[in-house]
Amino acid sequence: MARGDGRNCHDFINIIGLFSLVTLLTFQGAESQRVKVDPEVMSYPSQTVTLRCAFMEVGGIQLTQVSWIYETKDGQRINVAVYHPNFGPSYPSSPLSGRVNFTTTPPSLLSPSIQISDVQMTDEGKYICEYATYPSGNEQGITTLVMLAKPRNSGSVVNVVAPSVATGVQPVVVARCESADGRPASQITWVTAVNGNATSVSTSGANNTVTVTSQYMLVPTAADNGRDISCVVAHRTQAKPDRIPMKLAIEFQPQVTIVGYDDNWYLGRTNVALTCQAAANPIPTTVTWKTMSGQLPETVQVNQNVLTVLKVDELVNTTFICEVNNRLGTGKDQVTVMVREPSAISSNAGVVAGAVIGCFLALLLVAALIAILVTRSRRQQQGYRGNPGSYDKNLRIFGGGKKSSKNGTGAGAGGNGAGGNNNGPIYVYNDSAQQGLTEKPNHHVPLHLGGRGEEVVTTAQDILLSSELDEAERRKFDELDDEEERYDHFGVGGPILQLRPPHDQDGIMGGYLDDDMESQRDGSVISRTAVYV
Incomplete structure (x- = not known):
């Protein structure tokens, strides 16, 4: 046994010995409570072991002799050490001869402990410390020596x-x-x-x-x-x-699986592959690819357990077989390839194009909605009958809105309807008594007057808004047909413009127009259906 191991074992034994000493003070021998020993002592081979023994409470008892007895496994008892106060120590012949001694010289009857050197595995067994006393007779304590061997x-x-x-x-x-x-x-x-x-x-x-x-x-x-x-x-x-x-380590034949076929091999597809996966113990020695006919197509390349099809054609429409061998046998797997016609869109290009077109249409829709909302907001802010700030109470426009003779539909009265124009005469009412209602030529330029009478060019938006007449108003102007415009004077209130055909002798139209006029607080009269720009 190595020295290092022996030293560690010796330390371990010392710890056990200390524990045994404490036990010695609290426990007694098998047949007498006065003989104190260690119940068990452990030792490794080649070590020195100490077997302790002490007699307690001597009062009234005469100690005559002490002996150490070795008891073998078969029950035989052999004296290994004896001490008598008159005759001294004695070491009878035994398996321990030359290796056993009392711990003190001369030995003591009160503490006759012994040491065994170079302990052998055969030294294991029971050791009895026995006293010869008077008048009690023999009293003893038993220690078991356990030999340890690290496996x-x-x-x-x-x-x-x-x-x-x-x-x-x-x-x-x-x-x-x-x-x-x-x-x-x-x-x-x-x-x-x-x-x-x-x-x-x-x-x-x-x-x-x-x-x-x-x-x-x-x-x-x-x-x-x-x-x-x-x-x-x-x-x-x-x-x-x-x-x-x-x-x-369990040995078995190869277990083979072919992976890589996605059931989408179409004519013209390139660089598709099948992989032959094999689990085996011992490891496989060979991997073989073949088809049901035995021959591989020309467009197929094999690199160990990987079969690559460079370009899918009709010859690839077959069953591929992979065989794997090891020392115990052969394992195989097969996959049947179904070659398909190429699809219209064999890649993700169609999906990408559809996504781009969809996004573009969505943007157009959003832009159209924004334009509609902005236009409606502007119309609501400006009103459907023009800008009120541009109205001048002294200005009257009676347009030459006439029916179209081509399409037979009304172009809208008031001169600002669809098909109408603002090329008719412009009448300006003067508050002075001398001048009254005067005519101002309109040189085919859309005009309107500001709040102070200044001439302002009419915008396209004003013309557009002025065309939004009520259907009832348009109907009234359509009834005028192709009659000429005329105006008349009335009493104290000043001149008023009337639209009356020349053949209206009975004043039917005049009555209608008179009803159409409305007096204002400043003394002027305006038409309900005329368009003011």
Whole structure:
């Protein structure tokens, strides 16, 4: 045994000895409470061990002699050391001769402890400290010497072949664990997720040591290959159990799977591939690609377990087979390729184009909605009958809105309707009594007067808004047909413009126009249906 291990063992024994000394003071021998000994002492081979003994409460008792007796496993008793106060120490012939001594010189009857040097594994057993007393007779205490031997622990897996139906399904040994030459015997347990059973066997070795062997058995499958299994060895010489991890080794034929076919191989498609995946133990030796006809198409390239089709054609419309071999046998898989016609859009270009067009149309729709909302907002702000600020009470416009002779539909009265114009005469009423209503030529330029009588060019928006007449107003102007405009004077209120055809002798139209006019607070009269710009 190595020196380092011996020193550590000696320290361990000293700790045990200290514990035994405390026990000695609190416990007594088997047959007398006055003889105090250590119940158990542990030692390693080649070490020196001390067996302590003391007699307590001597009062009234005469101690005559003390003896140390070794009791073998078969029950035989052998004297190894004797001390008599008158005759001194004596060491009878025994297996311990030359290696046993009292700890003090001369020995003491009150504390006759002994030492055994170069302890052997065969020294293990019971040691009895026995006193001859008067008048009580013999009294004794028993110490058990336990010899320790640190075992050599090891573990290994067993290569097995996964059984088939032909060979039968029987449990086999897949892992072994051994704790050799230990003292006392080791305890072995197994830790694994694999369902199996363990058996253990103990055998005696040299120098009273024990070897323990444990085996783990199960019905192996390919799925068990590489799974974790550990044996755990517990022994008195170890501070903690010794764990030995392993991985199962189950041999099986190749299990093959072909991947890569997406059921979308169309004519003209390029660089598509099939991969032959194989699980096997031992590792595969060969991988072979072929078709049902035996020959591969010219557009196919093979690189070990990968088959690449450079360009899909009609010859690829076949069944591809992959065969994988190892020492135990052959495994294979196959896939049938269905070559399809190329689709109209064989890529994502159509999806991308559709997304772009959709976004563009959405933007157009948003822009159109914004334009409609802005236009409606402007119309609401400006009003449907022009800008009130541009109205001049002194200005009257009676347009030459006439029916169109071409299409037979009314162009809208008031001169600002659809098909009308502002080219008719402009009449300006003067408050002075001398001038009254005067005519101002209109040179085909759309005008309107500001609040102070200034001439302002009419905008396109004003003309557009002025065309929004009520349907009833347009109908009234349509009834005027192609009659000429005329005006008349009336009483005190000043001149008023009337639109009356020349042949209206009975004043029917005049009555209508008179009803159409409305007096204002400043004395002027305006038409309800005329358009003021």
